[in-house]
Amino acid sequence: MNPRTFLKTAAASAAVPFVGCQTRSAPMPRRPNVLFLLSDDQRFDTLHALGNADIRTPHLDRLAARGTALTHAHIMGGDNGAICICSRAMLLTGRSL
Numbered sequence: 001m002n003p004r005t006f007l008k009t010a011a012a013s014a015a016v017p018f019v020g021c022q023t024r025s026a027p028m029p030r031r032p033n034v035l036f037l038l039s040d041d042q043r044f045d046t047l048h049a050l051g052n053a054d055i056r057t058p059h060l061d062r063l064a065a066r067g068t069a070l071t072h073a074h075i076m077g078g079d080n081g082a083i084c085i086c087s088r089a090m091l092l093t094g095r096s097l
Helices: 005-016 058-066 085-092
Strands: none
Touching: none
16 A cells, blocks of 8 residues: 555545534533543652652642642552552553452
8 A cells, every 4th residue: 555545544534433523502511620640650758749848849739739639549569660560550451450
């Protein structure tokens, strides 16, 4: 398949979900904005908003003040590095260990 044919096919298949779409006259219900931050290898006490006086994190402090900070979350730990892989796998698959 040459690049031109590929681009035509990709554009046509991308447009298929929008064919026949109609705009609604009634406004959509307002849904809450959810921002889920998952940091890698970050301890619980590395945010100024959660009690660390030595580290300045103004943007994360503002998010914590306006939202929810899960301060008692933990992982089981491990004998090797990259113990966050288990937590990441559980979040992405919805399955527990």
